[in-house]
Amino acid sequence: MKSQPTYSTEFKIDAANLVIKQGYSTKEACEATGVGPTAIRRWVTQLRQEFDGITPSGNAITPEQQRIQELEAKIKKIEWEKDILKKATALLMQDSIKR
Known part of the structure; x- marks a missing residue:
């Protein structure tokens, strides 16, 4: 089974642009980058x-958007910790009260 190649964030942005x-x-864009059309369309849409x-x-x-995701994850963790407390x-x- 062939593994899918991994592309850097910069490459995805450059290809979509x-x-x-x-x-x-x-x-x-596919010909210029060597990437399939499904990936290019997905990156463009995203x-x-x-x-x-x-x-x-x-x-x-x-x-x-990476920073937003990072901050949303921190908020979620803080809310979880608050609920535990x-x-x-x-x-x-x-x-x-029982004592």
Whole structure:
């Protein structure tokens, strides 16, 4: 079974920008980069969405959206920790009331 190649974020942005900013067709971008049309179309769509401020469900490719994903993950972790502390406090309060 053939493994899929891994491309850097910079490569994905450059390849998508061939279509978005330089007017290449998907086919021309494929020929220029050696990447298949499905990947090029996916990167173009994702980059356009990220430029429009839409945070992707997968890994972001623009630095701004990567930072948003990083901050959202931190918020989620902090909220999770806060919930644990609330539950622990409630248990301790119950225990002290029983005494």
